[in-house]
Amino acid sequence: MLTVDFDKLGVLPGQRVLDLGCGAGRHAFELYRRGLRVVAFDHDAAELDDVAAMFAAMEQQGEVPAGAEATTVRGDALELPFPAESFDHVIASEILEHIPADDRAMRELVRVLKPGGRVSVTVPSYFPERVCWALSEAYHNVEGGHVRIYRRRELLDRLRAAGLRPVHHHHAHALHSPYWWLKCAVGVNRTEHPLTGLYHRMLVWDMLRAPWVTRSLERALNPVLGKSLVTYLYKPAGVAVA
Template sequence: MLTVDFDLLGVRAGQRVLDLGAGAGRHSFEYLRRGANVIAFDQDTEALAEVETMFGAMAAAGEVPEGASATTVSGDALGLPFPDDHFDQVIASEIMEHIPEDEKAMRELVRVVKPGGRVVVTVPRQWPERICWALSDEYHQVEGGHVRIYRREQLIGRLREAGLREVHHHHAHALHAPYWWLKCAVGVDNTDHPLPKLYHKLLVWDLMSKPWLTRTAEAALNPVLGKSLAVYLYKPEVVGA
């Protein structure tokens, strides 16, 4: 389940890319399939071990184009262990809402991307996220949970102050918003309730089968109901441009 539109991002084979806050690696895997040299970066070493295993499985299955590479690095988003102007592209998907010092993380992100390089930042969309917070304290008041709800203008403003310029934005995952409302309503740790279990089966079926009906419905609903906001930006060639 990709939040980022890789066709909009314009990924090219051989590019050096960073998946910041890679988690389970979904965007890293897509970068690798497209021939990039990707680093999956996260604090969670257990998750990164599984990502590393998947990288190996992809190579064994012949899914990795010649010349592409992938590795994992563990560390802190507030102090990235990479030189200035190092990456052609950086993705930071669903991570900024977890970081108390988000503006510092944004400055680090800008530091490591090349002038002219592309950046995508995705966060939970404001109004679907507010419903989740209203329905459940468990949803966000946990260690490592969401520490803020972004307004679109606020997020773009902070990224601009960090040195980036917006190109485009869109919303994604409309079908996932009702699932999380259901989870929050019945208890996010309640794994036995039939309603979210049934809805989850629908989401898995949609992910695996990609039927025309649900794909068309989600595309139509994303501008209104999309749970995630994705912002596409670039780092100017000239500082302050």
């Protein structure tokens, strides 16, 4: 399940892309399939091991075009271990809401981006996230959990202050919002519950089959209920980031 629209981001084969806070690697895998040179970056060593194993499996299965590259790097988003202007694009999907010093992370991702390069930053949308926080303290008040809820204007203003210029934004995954509301209502840590189990099976079916009914419904609901706010920005020439 991809949150970032790679066509809107403007990725091209051979470009170097940083997937900042890659998690399980969903965006990194698709970038690799599209022939890009991908760096999957995260603080979680165990997840990076799984991502590296998948990169190797993709290569063995012949899913990777010639010229594509993929590597994993462990580190801190506040001190990226890359030279300035190293990447054509940066993806930061569902990571900034976890970082107390998010302004430092923003400056770092701008620092490693080439002039003219594009960034996609995604965060939980304000309204669906606010409902989750109201329903469950355990949803966000855990180690490594969400430390803030962004309003769209606030997020874009802060990214502008870091040196980026907005291009486009949209919302995604509206059908996932009710699932998380249900989990928060019945107990976010409960692994078995008939309501959440049934809804989860529907989401898996939708992701595997992509029927027109649910795809059309989600597109219609995304502007209001989309679980993720997805932004696209670029770095103008001459931006200096300390």
